């Protein structure tokens with residue numbers, strides 16, 4: 173049920189992802205900022221986004237953001253690197269001024285790149301979807317902040333389908349995790365810090381850690397994005413005061429809600445209530 177939103181009302185913080193991946197971000201945000209309300213939207217019916225074209229990712233992401241706005245969110249986090257890489261800037265610069273200039277949409281790439289200051293040698297590896305890697309968003313942000321860093325990227329197109337199909341352990345998953353990690357180190361054996369630049373990838377973390385085998389530090393985005401959001405809310409009281417605070421989380425999916433809650437339970441360690449919605453226009 174959509175809410176009737178006025179210019180001054182408050183609402184939950186929206187968390188948008190193509191599917192389950194954003195749960196890795198929501199979980200960390202919720203741990204750091206438990207007092208707020210959250211509205212999670214996973215566009216599972218149209219996932220994966222990572223292999224789609226710019227126009228489609230932009231359109232799907234905008235539909236998701238509009239849906240979250242319609243349901244009262246004044247601040248939406250794109251808990252998806254692909255959407256952050258391909259749609260965030262256009263939404264911020266072109267759409268928000270006409271939809272409602274008082275609302276905000278934030279992404280996950282910039283805060284993640286800021287966290288790369290921890291690299292000792294400046295050899296960093298970025299793993300992401302085909303869309304994120306092809307956008308070169310990480311390389312561009314890294315070049316701005318750390319001009320001397322050497323960035324090695326690797327698209328891992330099979331990891332999201334594995335996660336979306338609950339294939340997060342077992343031989344098939346292990347094979348494809350080893351394949352992409354080995355390819356990254358073949359390209360640059362000196363990589364000392366690896367970013368899991370797709371919010372789905374932490375669901376494969378045990379296998380990724382095994383494959384990396386201590387050769388590099390692995391950065392997952394949950395804690396990084398949560399700390400960055402806490403800082404943002406602190407610096408923007410005009411937004412913070414419009415975020416409702418009863419500690420509630422609502423989950424929406426464009427796919428089957430039972431399927432969503434089954435996989436979400438494995439990851440969140442708790443039963444959740446999920447509602448189905450249709451957002452395609």
Ligand code: DGL
Nearest residue numbers: 193220221222253254371
């Ligand atoms: N979880 C998303 C990301 O961080 C998108 C995965 C996909 O749908 O391909 O890139």
